[in-house]
Amino acid sequence: APGRVDAIRGRLLWFEADPYLAGEGEAVRYVEDGLLVLKDGRIAAVGEAGALATTLPANAVIADHRPHLVMPGFIDPHLHMPQTQVIASYGAHLLEWLEKYTFVEEQKYADPAISAAASTFLLNELLRSGTTTGAVYGSVHPGSIEALFAEALSRNMRIIAGKVMMDRAAPAALLDTPETGYEESKALIERWHGRGRLSYAITPRFAVTSSEAQLQAAGALAAEYPQMHIQTHLSENTLEIETVARDFPWSEDYTAVYERYGLVRPKALFGHCIHLSERERKALSQAGASAISCPTSNLFLGSGLFDLAAMRAAEPAVKVGVATDIGGGTSYSMLQTVSEFYKVLALKGQRLTPFEAFHMLTLGNAEALCLDDRIGTFRPGMEADCVVLDSAATPAMHWRIKTVETLFEELFVLMMLGDDRAVAATYLMGAPAYRSDNA
Ligand code: GUN
Numbered sequence: 001a002p003g004r005v006d007a008i009r010g011r012l013l014w015f016e017a018d019p020y021l022a023g024e025g026e027a028v029r030y031v032e033d034g035l036l037v038l039k040d041g042r043i044a045a046v047g048e049a050g051a052l053a054t055t056l057p058a059n060a061v062i063a064d065h066r067p068h069l070v071m072p073g074f075i076d077p078h079l080h081m082p083q084t085q086v087i088a089s090y091g092a093h094l095l096e097w098l099e100k101y102t103f104v105e106e107q108k109y110a111d112p113a114i115s116a117a118a119s120t121f122l123l124n125e126l127l128r129s130g131t132t133t134g135a136v137y138g139s140v141h142p143g144s145i146e147a148l149f150a151e152a153l154s155r156n157m158r159i160i161a162g163k164v165m166m167d168r169a170a171p172a173a174l175l176d177t178p179e180t181g182y183e184e185s186k187a188l189i190e191r192w193h194g195r196g197r198l199s200y201a202i203t204p205r206f207a208v209t210s211s212e213a214q215l216q217a218a219g220a221l222a223a224e225y226p227q228m229h230i231q232t233h234l235s236e237n238t239l240e241i242e243t244v245a246r247d248f249p250w251s252e253d254y255t256a257v258y259e260r261y262g263l264v265r266p267k268a269l270f271g272h273c274i275h276l277s278e279r280e281r282k283a284l285s286q287a288g289a290s291a292i293s294c295p296t297s298n299l300f301l302g303s304g305l306f307d308l309a310a311m312r313a314a315e316p317a318v319k320v321g322v323a324t325d326i327g328g329g330t331s332y333s334m335l336q337t338v339s340e341f342y343k344v345l346a347l348k349g350q351r352l353t354p355f356e357a358f359h360m361l362t363l364g365n366a367e368a369l370c371l372d373d374r375i376g377t378f379r380p381g382m383e384a385d386c387v388v389l390d391s392a393a394t395p396a397m398h399w400r401i402k403t404v405e406t407l408f409e410e411l412f413v414l415m416m417l418g419d420d421r422a423v424a425a426t427y428l429m430g431a432p433a434y435r436s437d438n439a
Pocket residue numbers: 080094098102205206233236297325328
């Protein structure tokens with residue numbers, strides 16, 4: 001294919017395990033002059049450039065990114081395609097923001113041309129930010145997902161996505177029914193799931209906008225397709241939680257609503273999870289579901305502070321991912337996202353080391369999506385999605401980095417000061433997908 005390279009040279013950084021659990025020595029892999037050898041879009045070998053270069057044919061194309069860092073591509077496990085023109089809308093808490101901005105905007109996505117234009121913009125912006133995989137919500141319209149999947153397929157990008165199911169508490173133009181939501185989702189699964197690198201996620205928006213009949217239909221679909229992802233929102237805002245308690249008076253708590261309909265299981269992704277009880281955390285972890293924190297969104301909407309320590313303390317620990325939540329979230333950059341995560345945790349009296357943060361953006365998010373057999377680390381056989389990062393990309397970074405002595409310090413500067421400007425290049429399946437001027 002045009003532009004394909006045989007190997008990538010640079011300062012390679014990847015993770016074999018969670019540094020919080022395994023310790024940095026076990027978890028972190030760093031090769032100062034490393035080579036990533038590629039074959040048919042996958043990683044063939046990874047190691048020292050000096051040793052590996054001699055195994056390549058004389059005419060091999062090597063993309064030399066020294067002195068930049070090369071990492072597995074970032075993974076964004078929660079964002080909304082129809083909210084690229086909702087991002088940065090003023091002054092509201094979650095339910096107000098949905099009503100005032102989001103539910104107005106999403107009606108436009110009945111138009112396939114608008115869905116196509118936004119999908120193109122979104123995937124360009126993700127790649128510019130070093131994000132190579134996303135778990136994405138569409139609008140209620142199946143056409144929104146048709147457009148997004150078509151765009152992702154043409155780029156060979158790994159995208160998980162689903163049409164939103166919502167049958168109440170929103171404008172009529174945005175509602176499906178238990179029957180149409182089920183049928184339209186099923187048709188999208190049959191048409192798209194497994195093509196290229198696409199996967200379908202059954203996507204009931206949240207318990208506020210789905211009737212019991214619709215959650216039951218979503219659960220029936222999930223039972224029919226046990227391999228599908230499920231994505232929804234859980235325990236983001238206190239008014240939302242009160243609404244759910246009123247709408248489902250029989251339920252012990254918010255999580256119990258989703259449990260009742262078989263929606264809490266492996267590959268189920270719960271956005272936010274801010275105000276969970278100990279029982280709810282345990283219900284998620286025992287089911288093998290994932291909690292996805294969205295720090296820029298939670299600060300912007302004033303929703304609350306995610307409790308990472310409580311997730312880790314559950315028995316077993318809850319799988320945790322970190323995501324942008326565009327457009328409740330305020331940045332497409334996963335670097336900015338972990339910068340804000342660090343600050344959220346600081347307000348909770350907790351810490352996130354840069355190794356933990358970069359693990360979370362790569363292998364950790366891959367594990368939260370149950371995709372760690374394909375993406376998130378550099379190991380032979382894995383899909384060759386990667387991001388090239390320039391730790392001196394801006395004047396502030398360039399000036400600060402002069403005083404840095406360790407990889408730990410460099411990564412912390414990169415996550416606190418970096419954004420899309422720090423992304424020098426992005427590769428999808430070994431093919432260049434984005435290149436900045438300073439690549
Ligand atoms: N809860 C239900 N829908 C949404 C949404 O679009 N964004 C956020 N942040 N929370 C939600």
